[in-house]
Amino acid sequence: MRRLLAALFLLVPFACRGGESAPQRRTLIDSRDTYDPRTLDPALATDVPSGRAVAYVFDGLTRFTPDARLEPALAERWDVSADGKVYTFHLRRGVRFHDGTPFAARHVVQSFHRVLDPATKSTGPWVLYPVAGARDFADRKATSIRGIEAPDDSTVRITLDQPLAIFLKLLAMPVASIVPDSVGPDFREHPVGTGPWRFVEWRHDDYLLFAKNAEYFDGAPKTDSLRARIIREPSTAVAEFEVGNVDLLYVPEAETRRWEQTDERSAMLSAAPALRLWYIGINTTRGPLKDVRVRQAINHAIDVGVILDRLVGGRGRHAAGVIPPILDGADTTRRPYAHDVDRARQLLTQAGFPNGIDIDLWHSDNESFSRVAQSIQSYLGEAGIRARLVQREAAAMRAAARNGETDMVLKDWYADYPDAENFLYPLLHTANRGIGGNVSFYSNPAFDRLVDSSRIELDSARRAELYRRADSIAFADAPMGFLFFYNELYAVQPWVRGFQVPVIFNGQRWVQAELR
Amino acid sequence: MFSFIARRLLLAIPTLFGVLVVVFLLLYIAPGDPVMEMVGERADAETIARLRAELRLDDPVPVQFAHYAGGVLTGDLGTSYITGRPITRDILERFPKTLQLATAAMLLAASLGITIGVLSARRPGSTFDRLAMAGAYLGISFPVYWVGLILILVFAVTLRWLPPSGFGRVEYLILPALALGTRSIAFLARMTRSAMLEVLGSDFVRTARAKGLRERVVLGRHALRNALIPIITVLGLDFGYYLTGSILTETIFSWPGIGRYVVNAIARRDLPAIQGSVLFLSVVFVLVNLATDLLYAKADPRVRYD
Numbered sequence: 001m002r003r004l005l006a007a008l009f010l011l012v013p014f015a016c017r018g019g020e021s022a023p024q025r026r027t028l029i030d031s032r033d034t035y036d037p038r039t040l041d042p043a044l045a046t047d048v049p050s051g052r053a054v055a056y057v058f059d060g061l062t063r064f065t066p067d068a069r070l071e072p073a074l075a076e077r078w079d080v081s082a083d084g085k086v087y088t089f090h091l092r093r094g095v096r097f098h099d100g101t102p103f104a105a106r107h108v109v110q111s112f113h114r115v116l117d118p119a120t121k122s123t124g125p126w127v128l129y130p131v132a133g134a135r136d137f138a139d140r141k142a143t144s145i146r147g148i149e150a151p152d153d154s155t156v157r158i159t160l161d162q163p164l165a166i167f168l169k170l171l172a173m174p175v176a177s178i179v180p181d182s183v184g185p186d187f188r189e190h191p192v193g194t195g196p197w198r199f200v201e202w203r204h205d206d207y208l209l210f211a212k213n214a215e216y217f218d219g220a221p222k223t224d225s226l227r228a229r230i231i232r233e234p235s236t237a238v239a240e241f242e243v244g245n246v247d248l249l250y251v252p253e254a255e256t257r258r259w260e261q262t263d264e265r266s267a268m269l270s271a272a273p274a275l276r277l278w279y280i281g282i283n284t285t286r287g288p289l290k291d292v293r294v295r296q297a298i299n300h301a302i303d304v305g306v307i308l309d310r311l312v313g314g315r316g317r318h319a320a321g322v323i324p325p326i327l328d329g330a331d332t333t334r335r336p337y338a339h340d341v342d343r344a345r346q347l348l349t350q351a352g353f354p355n356g357i358d359i360d361l362w363h364s365d366n367e368s369f370s371r372v373a374q375s376i377q378s379y380l381g382e383a384g385i386r387a388r389l390v391q392r393e394a395a396a397m398r399a400a401a402r403n404g405e406t407d408m409v410l411k412d413w414y415a416d417y418p419d420a421e422n423f424l425y426p427l428l429h430t431a432n433r434g435i436g437g438n439v440s441f442y443s444n445p446a447f448d449r450l451v452d453s454s455r456i457e458l459d460s461a462r463r464a465e466l467y468r469r470a471d472s473i474a475f476a477d478a479p480m481g482f483l484f485f486y487n488e489l490y491a492v493q494p495w496v497r498g499f500q501v502p503v504i505f506n507g508q509r510w511v512q513a514e515l516r
Numbered sequence: 517m518f519s520f521i522a523r524r525l526l527l528a529i530p531t532l533f534g535v536l537v538v539v540f541l542l543l544y545i546a547p548g549d550p551v552m553e554m555v556g557e558r559a560d561a562e563t564i565a566r567l568r569a570e571l572r573l574d575d576p577v578p579v580q581f582a583h584y585a586g587g588v589l590t591g592d593l594g595t596s597y598i599t600g601r602p603i604t605r606d607i608l609e610r611f612p613k614t615l616q617l618a619t620a621a622m623l624l625a626a627s628l629g630i631t632i633g634v635l636s637a638r639r640p641g642s643t644f645d646r647l648a649m650a651g652a653y654l655g656i657s658f659p660v661y662w663v664g665l666i667l668i669l670v671f672a673v674t675l676r677w678l679p680p681s682g683f684g685r686v687e688y689l690i691l692p693a694l695a696l697g698t699r700s701i702a703f704l705a706r707m708t709r710s711a712m713l714e715v716l717g718s719d720f721v722r723t724a725r726a727k728g729l730r731e732r733v734v735l736g737r738h739a740l741r742n743a744l745i746p747i748i749t750v751l752g753l754d755f756g757y758y759l760t761g762s763i764l765t766e767t768i769f770s771w772p773g774i775g776r777y778v779v780n781a782i783a784r785r786d787l788p789a790i791q792g793s794v795l796f797l798s799v800v801f802v803l804v805n806l807a808t809d810l811l812y813a814k815a816d817p818r819v820r821y822d
Contacts, residue, residue, distance in 0.1 A: 035780055035783075036780065038598055038599055039599055039600065044600065046554070046555060046556035047556065118566050118570065121567060121570055121600075122563075123554050123555045123556065123559075123563065123567070124555075124556075124563075125563055126558070126559075126560045126563065129560075135562070138562070138566070139562075188599070188600055188601075189601070203683070203772065204606070204609060204610070204772060205610070205770075205772035205773075205776050205777065205780075206682065206683050206770070206772040207682075229682070229770070230770065230772075231681065231770045232767045232770060232776065233767050233768050233770070235665055235668075235768075236668065236680060236681045236768055236769070236770055239668045239669070239672055239673050239680040239681070240680050240681060242673050243672060243673060243676060243679075243680060245679065245680070392547070393548070393782075393783070394783065395547075395548035395549075395552070395553050395783065395784070395785045396546070396547035396548040398548070398552060398553075399547055399548050399549050399552055400547065402552065413557070414557070416558065426558050435552070435559045435560070435561060435564065436558070436559065436560065436561075437557060437558055437559075
């Protein structure tokens with residue numbers, strides 16, 4: 001039915017398009033949020049819409065650029081001790097919260113205590129666990145976090161339990177944003193931060209409205225206001241874009257070709273490699289899947305190229321490991337598992353299953369995932385792997401996968417921060433089996449050692465090498481069906497200037513964007 | 517009359533209690549863990565344990581139920597696990613918007629549907645009748661999802677008469693009300709037509725015509741009035757459904773009503789939000805049914821509730 005509708009949209013004559021002239025409004029309008037943000041309180045923000053909104057209103061000590069580089073934010077610069085454990089942040093002076101309060105070092109100390117305080121019920125305190133004494137405080141075994149201190153108004157010193165290469169990236173996550181002194185119960189609805197946009201209004205399930213913070217320390221946004229509309233249905237978002245009511249559109253997969261193949265539309269397209277991996281979590285502790293040859297057979301059986309081309313609008317790149325090609329540590333010369341049915345059958349026979357195997361493949365009720373799952377099922381079937389599809393609604397599927405009840409589960413992983421560690425560690429490290437994100441229940445001491453060393457390795461070249469080696473081990477062990485790294489595709493109205501498509505979800509704050 | 521209302525309301529209490537128990541137990545046995553949904557994709561066991569304790573999810577089920585039911589009795593539907601907002605506030609914010617949409621759809625359905633039905637019944641077999649009934653047939657068959665998208669395509673994207681989606685002034689209401697009401701318009705047209713045909717064949721209509729009444733009076737005052745009972749039934753049922761389940765329409769038109777709220781809550785395993793809204797919507801359904809019954813008495817004096 002979607003197809004039919006897409007075809008109908010195609011019939012709309014281009015003559016009726018809004019033209020290239022800028023609309024009269026002075027408000028940027030985004031259409032990417034598909035559901036109401038959970039909260040505007042950074043301590044509770046775990047979903048993408050919340051994370052984006054938090055990035056508009058707040059700042060952290062560090063932040064990401066649209067192309068996912070790390071840059072200073074509220075911390076102007078920092079020194080790291082030789083052992084990599086002590087970070088001294090020199091804070092920006094003259095910054096004020098939207099309510100006029102001057103920003104000072106105590107706000108950093110308070111904000112981090114707040115995230116770790118169990119009474120806050122924060123869902124992302126793990127971001128700050130590396131700080132010395134953080135867990136004790138979170139468990140109410142200490143009254144303060146011993147690793148955070150503010151020697152003066154513009155300095156914050158943070159001591160870690162052990163060196164952690166990604167620490168500065170963790171500080172750019174929404175949960176580590178800096179909040180003011182008084183945070184009442186209504187803060188989640190009426191946030192006050194130091195960010196480029198002041199919060200104005202939140203109409204639930206409808207839109208969020210922000211006004212520019214004229215005193216933003218990094219230069220005020222170039223447009224008066226920003227509206228983040230919440231549009232559940234992709235076809236509706238497309239219609240809103242067609243009539244010029246929204247400035248930015250996340251192009252639905254089913255419409256990719258239509259947009260790419262017409263000149264007028266393709267001129268508006270902007271692609272970015274997302275830090276997102278589609279994969280099949282293969283539970284390495286269940287039945288025949290314990291055998292690495294069976295898992296390799298699964299990888300050889302699936303024609304990822306065709307799936308990418310036919311079902312995902314060509315938006316992605318066949319994965320040869322778990323590290324997206326744009327991140328340090330990715331081995332772009334490694335060849336993905338080739339589609340080779342004979343090889344798959346041969347591997348199965350060697351593993352002692354000449355007559356094939358019967359397994360379950362779980363997937364969610366999301367339309368894209370369902371289509372891909374059906375296709376995978378038929379590819380596996382050609383190689384003698386009889387997969388039974390188990391469709392569950394996303395929450396139920398996730399629970400089953402984390403409990404180790406799934407043979408194989410089709411899912412994706414979207415990075416929290418742009419670093420290979422964010423793929424290797426949660427998805428495949430022994431410490432994260434089950435609820436931590438490792439639904440393959442993969443456990444390989446050699447892999448773990450490399451990842452552990454990479455986490456404390458402060459030299460970026462050496463760290464990249466450790467990532468590469470760990471990724472290479474995982475690739476050979478095949479604890480997952482390596483599908484593809486996804487590419488985001490956006491359409492930007494011709495009248496929008498200065499907008500760069502973000503690689504990481506909170507990497508674009510619309511400060512440079514303007515309507516012309 | 518008042519004793520009838522009081523009796524019906526009293527009878528509703530066990531019904532609603534049943535709803536409360538069933539919803540609570542269903543959610544308890546349904547797969548999916550609310551805390552896992554709270555923490556998102558990346559979680560750690562300590563945080564999960566801490567949150568479970570804070571939310572009292574580790575208490576025995578009867579204790580949890582007693583706690584929840586106690587809150588409901590004092591008018592407190594609890595706080596959302598996911599957003600931390602009071603459920604009552606969430607519902608009060610969204611329900612008026614659903615009510616607005618449902619009312620507009622019903623007004624449209626009642627005016628258009630009944631008019632078409634009466635006009636068709638006046639000359640059965642005429643061109644108008646055939647066209648109207650063919651249209652009604654299509655109207656019943658088309659899924660609301662499809663109708664909604666076509667309306668957006670035609671009136672918003674191509675003709676640019678109305679906004680494609682969103683909530684605001686009356687122009688935002690027209691397309692969603694039309695999409696939601698289409699099925700009712702069609703169904704009412706058919707219903708009215710057949711009810712009218714039956715009545716128009718009866719003796720008192722012939723009498724009315726014989727004494728020289730104008731056709732308009734015959735149709736409006738005598739025939740339609742007697743055909744009202746099935747029409748009210750359809751209106752009441754559809755209104756109840758629209759108030760409690762216009763999820764697809766709200767989704768397509770980005771209408772911030774209660775339907776989307778419930779769907780979101782289910783997807784995120786937000787137990788208090790699901791329980792609260794189901795309970796609230798059950799109350800709405802009971803009230804709409806009661807109102808329908810009262811309307812029967814109004815339409816037909818032979819129906820008495822004393």
